[in-house]
Amino acid sequence: xxxxxxxxxxxxxxxxxxxxxxxxxxxxxxxxxxxxxxxxxxxxxxxxxxxxxxxxxxxxxxxxxxxxxxxxxxxxxxxxxxxxxxxxxxxxxxxxxxxxxxxxxxxxxxxxxxxxxxxxxxxxxxxxxxxxxxxxxxxxxxxxxxxxxxxxxxxxxxxxxxxxxxxxxxxxxxxxxxxxxxxxxxxxxxxxxxxxxxxxxxxxxxxxxxxxxxxxxxxxxxxxxx
Ligand SMILES: CC(C)(COP(=O)(O)OP(=O)(O)OC[C@H]1O[C@@H](n2cnc3c(N)ncnc32)[C@H](O)[C@@H]1OP(=O)(O)O)[C@@H](O)C(=O)NCCC(=O)NCCS
Numbered sequence: 001x002x003x004x005x006x007x008x009x010x011x012x013x014x015x016x017x018x019x020x021x022x023x024x025x026x027x028x029x030x031x032x033x034x035x036x037x038x039x040x041x042x043x044x045x046x047x048x049x050x051x052x053x054x055x056x057x058x059x060x061x062x063x064x065x066x067x068x069x070x071x072x073x074x075x076x077x078x079x080x081x082x083x084x085x086x087x088x089x090x091x092x093x094x095x096x097x098x099x100x101x102x103x104x105x106x107x108x109x110x111x112x113x114x115x116x117x118x119x120x121x122x123x124x125x126x127x128x129x130x131x132x133x134x135x136x137x138x139x140x141x142x143x144x145x146x147x148x149x150x151x152x153x154x155x156x157x158x159x160x161x162x163x164x165x166x167x168x169x170x171x172x173x174x175x176x177x178x179x180x181x182x183x184x185x186x187x188x189x190x191x192x193x194x195x196x197x198x199x200x201x202x203x204x205x206x207x208x209x210x211x212x213x214x215x216x217x218x219x220x221x222x223x224x225x226x
Pocket of ligand 1: 164166189
């Protein structure tokens with residue numbers, strides 16, 4: 001009976017040690033969350049309450065297991081993290097530094113996805129395969145990319161550095177660096193900070209048929225308004 005306070009103390013000490021280690025090893029990620037989420041009030045809030053961070057911490061462990069071929073254990077832990085956070089990051093994915101998943105629920109990152117440094121993704125984002133093919137079948141996301149809520153980036157495509165994928169976009173073709181893409185299927189609306197006039201620019205159009213339909217729709221709307 002006398003040993004119970006001792007056991008409680010040991011458990012508490014282990015918990016504090018775990019939190020301290022996470023705070024040290026994931027310092028940059030916590031700071032990134034503070035920088036990129038205006039709602040984040042403190043370091044401790046992010047550390048304890050941000051599901052995106054918790055999912056990333058588990059992923060870093062599962063990825064180690066995956067690399068030494070402990071696939072079952074890796075997947076088991078990853079599924080546990082999914083249950084706890086609503087975020088599914090396959091242990092085989094490769095994720096860069098200062099990755100931040102805001103809100104997180106419903107995020108899925110596939111086995112062969114590659115994510116660069118300083119990437120921000122919101123809830124409901126899928127970095128998925130486009131079919132049932134094997135090998136590299138998930139996207140490669142460049143550095144400093146933002147992927148808006150609900151966006152789906154599908155297949156072995158590349159999203160270039162500093163690009164922005166709009167909310168709910170479905171991206172099925174490569175996106176050049178410094179571009180903003182929106183819509184289904186995604187089309188470029190901005191390149192190198194300049195707005196793209198879709199009626200004049202067919203060079204950077206991801207889906208020219210869709211853009212032609214949109215232009216026609218705009219003209220019909222104008223006529224109907226008259
Ligand atoms: C894409 C986005 C970054 C806007 O970029 P922007 O370059 O400032 O774009 P603009 O507002 O100038 O819009 C450019 C065109 O794209 C359209 N557009 C913007 N966002 C869009 C979207 N998500 N889906 C479809 N069309 C969109 C605009 O209506 C506009 O169309 P128009 O030229 O025919 O008028 C922004 O709309 C977005 O989707 N952000 C995601 C943010 C997010 O996920 N937040 C989650 C918080 S929890």
